[in-house]
Amino acid sequence: MIYHHIALNIPISDGLLTYAHPEALPAGTRVVVPFRNRPQAGIVWANHVSPEIAAAKILNIQTAFSGEPALPEDWRKLLEFTARYYHYPLGQAVFTALPQGLKEAKAVETPEPPLFYALNGTGRAQTPPPARFHKKAALWQALQHSDGLTLPALKRVNSQAAKLLEEWTAAGWLETKQAALPVLRPSEKILNARQQAASEQIQTAFGRFKPFLLYGITGSGKTEVYFDAAAKVLASGKQVLFLLPEINLTPQLLKRVEARFADVPTAVLHSRTAAGRRTQDYLSAMLGQAKLIIGTRLSVFTPMKNLGLIVVDEEHDGSFKQDNELRYQARDLAVWRAKQAACPVVLGSATPSLGSWHKAQSGAYQLLELTERAHAGAKLPKVEILNVGRLKLDNGFSPQALDLLKKNFEKGGMSLVYLNRRGFAPALFCGDCGHTFGCPNCSAKMVFHQRARQLRCHHCDHREPVPFKCPSCGNQDLTAVGHGTQRVEETLRNFLPQAKTARVDRDSTAHKNDWADLYRRIAENDIDILVGTQMLAKGHDFARLNLVIVLNADGSLYSADFRAPERLFAELMQVSGRAGRAETAGGVLIQTQLPEHPVFAAVKAQDFRKFAENELAERQMFNMPPFGFQTAIRADAPNVAAAMDFLNRIKAELAPRLAGGVSLFGPAPMLMVRLAERERAQIFLESASRKDLHHVVSLWIRALQQNKDAEIRWSVDVDPQEM
Ligand code: ADP
């Protein structure tokens, strides 16, 4: 018997168990093995291993799907890295990366290789059909100018293609083959000088690893740069992986892809792709049949035969990080993959993540910049910052905001009322001098706990009573932020009863057709005012939109989460970019009680650099990412005390064994302490050295694994995005 390590979808240690088979199965083969008396799908991870347990106890592999293509080595290496880096059982990481069909204990169909028709030598020597039979001539030309085309592509040229191909085959002019270089239509747009320069830089890196940060304001034509570079890669026969946030995978974008890459075999992978389809697309990418793979974070695990370029659009977007189970960051894995495949990777954004920006400043990434809007007439929005500190607000609206909405409605414009809902923990600040309350022990801002009359740090769990006056100016009237936007729609309806308002949030866009409906209504001028959260900030192009009102930006500036200002800035830039995508310059009004805050100055100037310099300087002072690295160890239980106890016990147990170089903060209850009937606490491990941090996290995991208390669940989040 030959012994094999099989990766299984089980939480036991690393998920690799040993099974026997009469002959060696190549690594990557899908198999079925018995596990706890049930057949389970698994992937051969290694063969000829020496068994760790008595040979008699080792069970046999039941079925090997040797007819299916094996999962390739580079893919297995990617999963090994992922499991190691994120401290997650390998077997479960592998199964996260597989599409449904390959997780099941039954065989799947391998996608048929496409058949390409091409003129052979004799064919090419023929006189083409006379031009007056123009459809027939067009088909001939299409064949003449290509390396080979599939029947569907030829039918798009001439609906009678099947019949003509039959004739020409009979005449001995055609050959068929299983692979051909894709046909790329010339772009309808001529790149401007900056776009051209950016694309050329990317092209000089073809065939080797090089990361780029493409920083370009909204509408500066980043997508056209990706397309241009992608077209060059595809023309050389290699594959392109294009990652983007789910919310940006809009019908508008897919139409642009379709227009540009109509004859390129493309797979679109997102959460709504049907399972069967996803499995087939996965396999066809793996076999090199699909050339352009577009998808959301999970597609970073798509095996590719011949990867030539990776693009990560809106690289700063939080949705690239998975926030449960395998907590991977797809953008970071994309860079790792590019290195593995020796190809360039382009991270693009109008508001890059500070991590990527820092790498571009230090030279680790090459910075490419697009500084102007591509569309000749498009203008930058005019941003106004309104100090509402002394104003009486009507459910969050200033009189100025209501007046602007009214005027815009009367002019027939469309407005957007934007609510900032993220990271909302109430905070205390001084309305006179703007003083905020930072933790005396660490870099976090403290949260206001009204009932306990306390300020608490959710990073290190420092607590103190609410002060009576502002420590910097003596003002006794301290204010809490974080309220007053519950009744936005009602307020609007009372104020402008004739205007048609629509709310856009996770609920109103949960169904497949919701966006389509929304677009239709907008196109038919059936919406005057959109009300929504960050969902609206991204990707969507509403030509008529010319006024944006931001009601409550401040919450983020006092947030205990040190990334909140970064997210706020990105959202404000994006949301203001929504105004005036077309010829009319849009207006943006931001209400705030802190008009002097650098974030607003940077938004007003539409200046990411300014923001980034400020924010990075602050992070550096406290060794926060990207200057240091973090891992969060979380525990949840029916009540937070049990979760805190559990973490405290391990902390005490490990204390004598922890070397220097890694700091520990907490445990502290999480900002959003309750989730799904459970309460959560966490400890932060922080270090300037990834290696030291990794080592300490491994020690923690070994201790966590000793947990026998069924009430307690724990998890590890490497490079956490939330506090
Ligand atoms: P971004 O991805 O940076 O937001 P897009 O690529 O979507 O920008 O471009 C914004 C708009 O400008 C789109 O309508 C696009 O068609 C147009 N555009 C981009 N590049 C050019 C160009 N070189 N010539 C003309 N129009 C362009």
Ligand code: ZN
């Ligand atoms: Zn603290």
